[in-house]
Amino acid sequence: MDDALRRFKAEIFSALAHPTRIAIVELLRDGEITAGAIMVRLGLEQANVSQHLAVLRGKSIVVARREGNQVFYSIRSPLLLDVLASLRTYFEQQLSQASDLLLSIQAEAATPTGVDPEVLP
Amino acid sequence: MDDALRRFKAEIFSALAHPTRIAIVELLRDGEITAGAIMVRLGLEQANVSQHLAVLRGKSIVVARREGNQVFYSIRSPLLLDVLASLRTYFEQQLSQASDLLLSIQAEAATPTGVDPEVLP
DNA sequence: CCGGTATATTCGCAAGTTCGAATATGAGGT
DNA sequence: ACCTCATATTCGAACTTGCGAATATACCGG
Known part of the structure; x- marks a missing residue:
């Protein structure tokens, strides 16, 4: 039972255990931003950004909002x-x-x- | 900007990104405890405990204090x-x-x- | 419907992690 | 010196992760 909580914590830490994903979360601190903007700001490959965003999404750390062509990302919980x-x-x-x-x-x-x-x- | 700092943060996250290591840190919340006691309390293999403690030690999350036969571990920073x-x-x-x-x-x-x-x- | 732009996913491979078994180190007692 | 207990390290196998290349999907304008 308590083990579920520890697994959850470990998954959150795993999701943040990469310099690129830390950089993404730091970028999102100031508000939502598109995947493309993240790619440009961090100077990364498009696929790479999308993969890291998928990790953060998978752990519900960020949420995606589609607006036409682009997808805006933001931090899910201010906590x-x-x-x-x-x-x-x-x-x-x-x-x-x-x-x-x-x-x-x-x-x-x-x-x-x-x-x-x-x-x- | 400061990629070295982000790498450092990611390493700390990685060190905590395992349920067993979180359990160890939670055990150490109440004060220092020997490696053997951790092994018993968590029901783990001796080598496994030692490996996880090596990870936490390597990132300076815990500190070890030798007293005769045993090694006492404690959290380095209560923060x-x-x-x-x-x-x-x-x-x-x-x-x-x-x-x-x-x-x-x-x-x-x-x-x-x-x-x-x-x-x- | 077709083209372009934005984002996501899949693939293959190199690199890293985790585990238990085996082995090594270190300290104290006899 | 030897033996024993407590802890650390090394080894190899299974598994996971990160990356770029290629490919797929979604949306929009013409």
Whole structure:
């Protein structure tokens, strides 16, 4: 019984366990957007975007709304944003503790200053 | 923008994307506990517990403390529990919105490749 | 009906995950 | 030193995931 809840949580985590899908959810934070716009904004293959959207759809994380030619996607429940908000706090604490990781992120992103907090979900 | 940060987030999600590892984290909610106790409480193989603990350790979700023969594990940051708590709220809302969501989750888990035939209603 | 545009799905393959069995390490007691 | 208990790691098989190429579906205008 409690196992069903854990499986559900694990599936939500699995659905978010990919950088591209995190990027998609971050994009949808500001409101609905078409699949094509996601493709352009993230610079991905069309099929790839559609596959990742299918994963998010399958776990009911996003919902699709058809309007003529295009399909608009949006976050299904604002409560998921609360989950991401608590994760943001967690990541901030982890990043401030793991300074060597922070440095590696800075080096890889080639940004002179620290991590922009606005980027976090 | 910050792909390295998104990869880091995705790795944390991946680390939690398994029912057993969620169960371990929930067990550790009440304080530190030995690997052997986790094995007994969850009824798992010894190697399996150790492998899952290695994943959680690798992402710094838990920390290990050796005391003689045994190894005590504990949650590294209590903020992670806030994440799981908000995820439970999310789950409860999903249930109240669609009472058969659990069944669809179970059906989908039983049929791995099965995704809703129609994207839109 | 035909063409074009937007999105979805299928396919094949490489890469990653999970599990139990077997094996290895580490610590304490004799 | 040896033995034992607790935990970790390695190995191989089954399974899953991610990707681009190709293909399919849906909608709209002419």
